[in-house]
Amino acid sequence: MARYLVTGAAGFIGSAIVDRLLADGAHVVGVDNLSTGKLRFLESARGTGRFEFVTKDLLEPDALSGLLSPDTAAVFHLAANADVRFGPDHPRRDLEQNTIVTWNVLEAMRKAGARHIVFSSTGSVYGETKVFPTPEACPFPIQTSLYGASKVAAEGLLQAYAESFGIRASIFRFVSIVGERYRHGHVLDFTAQLLRDPTRLRILGNGQQRKSYLYIGDCIDAIQVALAAPQPRPVEIYNLGTDEYISVDDSIAAICAELKVQPEREYSGGDRGWIGDNPFIFLDCARIRALGWQPRLTIRDGVRATVRYLLANRWLLEEAKS
Amino acid sequence: MARYLVTGAAGFIGSAIVDRLLADGAHVVGVDNLSTGKLRFLESARGTGRFEFVTKDLLEPDALSGLLSPDTAAVFHLAANADVRFGPDHPRRDLEQNTIVTWNVLEAMRKAGARHIVFSSTGSVYGETKVFPTPEACPFPIQTSLYGASKVAAEGLLQAYAESFGIRASIFRFVSIVGERYRHGHVLDFTAQLLRDPTRLRILGNGQQRKSYLYIGDCIDAIQVALAAPQPRPVEIYNLGTDEYISVDDSIAAICAELKVQPEREYSGGDRGWIGDNPFIFLDCARIRALGWQPRLTIRDGVRATVRYLLANRWLLEEAKS
Numbered sequence: 001m002a003r004y005l006v007t008g009a010a011g012f013i014g015s016a017i018v019d020r021l022l023a024d025g026a027h028v029v030g031v032d033n034l035s036t037g038k039l040r041f042l043e044s045a046r047g048t049g050r051f052e053f054v055t056k057d058l059l060e061p062d063a064l065s066g067l068l069s070p071d072t073a074a075v076f077h078l079a080a081n082a083d084v085r086f087g088p089d090h091p092r093r094d095l096e097q098n099t100i101v102t103w104n105v106l107e108a109m110r111k112a113g114a115r116h117i118v119f120s121s122t123g124s125v126y127g128e129t130k131v132f133p134t135p136e137a138c139p140f141p142i143q144t145s146l147y148g149a150s151k152v153a154a155e156g157l158l159q160a161y162a163e164s165f166g167i168r169a170s171i172f173r174f175v176s177i178v179g180e181r182y183r184h185g186h187v188l189d190f191t192a193q194l195l196r197d198p199t200r201l202r203i204l205g206n207g208q209q210r211k212s213y214l215y216i217g218d219c220i221d222a223i224q225v226a227l228a229a230p231q232p233r234p235v236e237i238y239n240l241g242t243d244e245y246i247s248v249d250d251s252i253a254a255i256c257a258e259l260k261v262q263p264e265r266e267y268s269g270g271d272r273g274w275i276g277d278n279p280f281i282f283l284d285c286a287r288i289r290a291l292g293w294q295p296r297l298t299i300r301d302g303v304r305a306t307v308r309y310l311l312a313n314r315w316l317l318e319e320a321k322s
Numbered sequence: 323m324a325r326y327l328v329t330g331a332a333g334f335i336g337s338a339i340v341d342r343l344l345a346d347g348a349h350v351v352g353v354d355n356l357s358t359g360k361l362r363f364l365e366s367a368r369g370t371g372r373f374e375f376v377t378k379d380l381l382e383p384d385a386l387s388g389l390l391s392p393d394t395a396a397v398f399h400l401a402a403n404a405d406v407r408f409g410p411d412h413p414r415r416d417l418e419q420n421t422i423v424t425w426n427v428l429e430a431m432r433k434a435g436a437r438h439i440v441f442s443s444t445g446s447v448y449g450e451t452k453v454f455p456t457p458e459a460c461p462f463p464i465q466t467s468l469y470g471a472s473k474v475a476a477e478g479l480l481q482a483y484a485e486s487f488g489i490r491a492s493i494f495r496f497v498s499i500v501g502e503r504y505r506h507g508h509v510l511d512f513t514a515q516l517l518r519d520p521t522r523l524r525i526l527g528n529g530q531q532r533k534s535y536l537y538i539g540d541c542i543d544a545i546q547v548a549l550a551a552p553q554p555r556p557v558e559i560y561n562l563g564t565d566e567y568i569s570v571d572d573s574i575a576a577i578c579a580e581l582k583v584q585p586e587r588e589y590s591g592g593d594r595g596w597i598g599d600n601p602f603i604f605l606d607c608a609r610i611r612a613l614g615w616q617p618r619l620t621i622r623d624g625v626r627a628t629v630r631y632l633l634a635n636r637w638l639l640e641e642a643k644s
Contacts, residue, residue: 088486091432095425099475103417110413126462127481138457142557143481152419153475159465164410179341235464 001050002026005072005114007058007105008079010037012181013120013174013216015045017076018135020220022048029067032079033057040315041181047250058101074227076118077105083184084124084147091146098150099157107163116168121155123175123212123241123281124148136173138239149179156238158282162234169234172223175241175281178306179216183316186248187306192317198261206270212241212282215302218295225293239283246299254300258307263297323372324348327436328382328392329427330401331448332359334503335496335538336444337367339398342542344370354380362546362637363503364560380423390434394577396439399427404504406446406469409424419509420472421479427478430484435597438490441547445497445534445603446470455606458495458559475600477559484556491556497563497603499537500628505638508570509628512577514639520583526590529571534604536564540617547615561605568621576622605638 004021008033014037021028027050030042033054045051058079067074081097102119109117125148125276126134127141132250143149158169158270178187193201214222222240225283246254249265297305326343331352333373336359349372356377367373368511377386377532380401390397401421424441431439446480448456449463465471480491496568500509515523538545544562567574578584618629632639 051345083609091429091483092425095422095479099421100417103414105414136540137461140462143478144485146479146486149475149478149482152478153471156471157417157468160468160471161413162464164413164468172397238465314622 002070002073003029004074004076004177005031005064006078007031007065008037008077009053010039010041011078011303013177013219014076014078015041016041016216016220017044017223019216020052022050022121022223026050031056031058031064031067033224039243040134048060054061058104059096060153061104061107064105064112068108068114070113070115072112074116074118075105075109075114077102078120080120081147084145088146090290094146094150097280098147105155106157106167109167111163113254115166116170117158118170118223119154119158119172121151121173122148122169123173123239125155125173125281126281127150132282133243134239134282135284136239136287140239142253146177157222158184159235166234168231169236170227171235172226172235173218173237173239173283175212175214177216177219178213178302180305180309181216181240182306182309183320186251187255187303187319188310188317190252190261191307192320194255194259194261194263195317198259199263200266201247201252201253201263202266202268205250206271207247207265208271209248210245210282211248211251212245213299213302215297215305216297218297222288222293225291226266226288229291231285238288240288241283241285242295242299243285244299245280246280250300253282255305255307258304266290274298325351325393326341326398327332327351327353327386327389327395328398328400329353330399331375332356332361332363332416334466334505335499335541336398337363337503338538339400339543340364340367340373340429342546344372345434348372350374350375353378353380353386354387354556374394381418383426383429386430386434388426390430390436391518391526392435392437393436394436396438396440397436398429399424399426399541400442402442403469408469410468416468416472420469421475424476425479428479428489431489432483432487436518437488439480440492440545441476441480441494442495443473443559444470444496445495445605447474447477447495448603449538454602455565456561457513457605458548458561458609462473478562481557488556491510491558492553493557493559494548494560495559495605496541496606497534497536499538499541500535500624502627502631503538504628504631508573509555509625510632512574512627513581513632514642516581516583516585517639520581521585522588523585524588524590525570525574527570527592528538528589529569529574529587531570532567532592532604533570533573534567535621535624536563536617537619537627540619544610544615547613551613560610562610563607563609564617565607566621567604568625569600572622573625576625577629581624
């Protein structure tokens with residue numbers, strides 16, 4: 001029975017990976033500091049009898065000691081500060097949670113003899129690229145956010161550990177993910193606003209920002225497809241996204257259709273929602289598609305599924321308010 | 323009188339920048355933790371009456387408090403762990419000295435209102451690129467050393483601070499630098515070996531590794547030329563190197579000519595000197611050349627100047643032994 005360790009196990013994407021690994025019959029150790037993770041996301045995992053949960057702060061250098069061994073088939077490192085927007089309000093958080101924590105995980109793996117790390121990077125690493133759709137090997141980008149910078153730094157650490165210590169690294173650069181257990185970002189913000197007042201909607205930016213979203217189920221499928229493929233090189237990097245994009249305005253239309261509301265829209269203006277916001281993230285996913293993967297849900301269907309999930313799980317909206 | 327702060331002021335490149343800024347009439351505060359820096363490199367600086375030296379460990383978050391202000395014309399951030407080769411022996415050192423320290427410097431600048439950082443990056447950020455000579459916008463590279471990874475991380479932090487907080491960043495990606503005050507790397511290793519025993523020379527790798535070196539005086543010239551040019555964008559990146567390269571064997575020939583010795587050569591073999599060694603770094607320097615800069619010394623002349631300097635400063639060879 002394969003044994004895995006998942007960091008950020010109580011998070012949106014981490015808990016989905018936990019569930020998928022368990023569904024495939026594996027034994028999983030989940031680690032989370034519960035700063036933003038939700039134990040409710042792990043209820044079904046706990047029911048399997050093959051899941052073990054440990055509350056640990058990975059900023060502590062020895063957090064993973066005793067939890068890894070040469071028998072650990074892979075470490076899925078999902079723990080991260082995923083809040084891009086408020087980066088400038090706490091400029092050390094991305095460095096600590098995304099870069100230093102990744103170093104701590106790699107060092108724990110090296111000491112314990114664990115050999116494979118699967119890492120959630122981001123399309124934000126492409127900063128303000130001028131190449132769309134953006135392939136993995138686009139021109140060396142300039143970072144625009146502390147979040148993107150911290151993930152580029154983490155990727156570099158994985159790559160150097162692969163070269164120096166024989167660790168294998170599978171790096172996935174995501175667009176924003178939507179779907180079940182989604183709990184921050186514009187679909188939640190807009191849904192929450194419209195449930196409070198269905199007659200008006202305040203929008204950061206001019207509504208023309210184009211974004212590419214991927215449905216969580218498709219994201220997990222893609223990771224599994226990539227990991228099942230031969231990995232001849234120590235480091236493999238895959239963009240994960242859809243071959244389409246959507247404007248914020250069109251996304252709002254999908255949200256309003258699902259909620260059956262028709263609000264007045266009030267725009268703050270400008271082509272960016274906030275400082276460091278990428279006006280456009282749209283990834284070239286030819287590499288992962290060449291392995292036979294393709295998304296099952298369109299962006300619009302993914303957004304609508306997310307709204308339905310939020311309506312059925314209003315506790316997330318309540319928590320987001322506080 | 324312009325005021326500058328130089329970190330790593332007692333180092334090889336840092337002290338050369340200090341001397342140049344003072345020669346141009348500026349006031350300079352130099353900071354160094356003296357872990358590898360040499361106060362002897364600052365003797366002429368101290369004689370000017372416009373130089374102030376502070377011993378500080380930049381890993382301490384408040385190390386620069388009181389030393390920066392909105393009147394600081396620029397921070398030259400040269401403090402770094404520059405030892406690429408032994409990275410795997412102390413895997414946290416690059417993270418701390420090159421990434422976290424850079425964050426500390428940026429954060430101190432933000433708090434104090436200092437607006438311009440000049441940063442010594444490295445051609446090692448290109449990892450195992452396949453593009454030669456390598457331009458600044460080559461395909462998004464894969465890191466091969468902890469050193470390169472830590473510098474990519476630092477570059478990303480500078481870029482994110484530029485976008486988020488209005489700090490201006492001038493980033494220089496160096497090839498290896500040689501010349502006066504050079505004190506680690508193969509020219510020193512070979513010179514030291516040959517002074518001990520002029521009849522034999524042990525060489526890591528097969529001698530065919532090709533490297534590009536730049537003379538320290540040309541390096542400082544290039545930085546000054548770049549800083550004098552208009553900087554319309556918040557982040558400017560320049561490769562600094564020569565338009566030629568040299569094999570380790572040819573470099574040895576230059577060293578032997580300067581020392582007037584003819585040793586037997588013993589090769590350890592392989593196309594890399596050590597794990598993580600880049601077999602080839604050769605930068606496309608068209609960007610800095612377009613500003614009118616060109617190196618005055620060839621690589622061969624730079625290597626010979628370095629050997630002459632080491633012969634006149636044997637205390638450096640003595641220290642390297644211990």
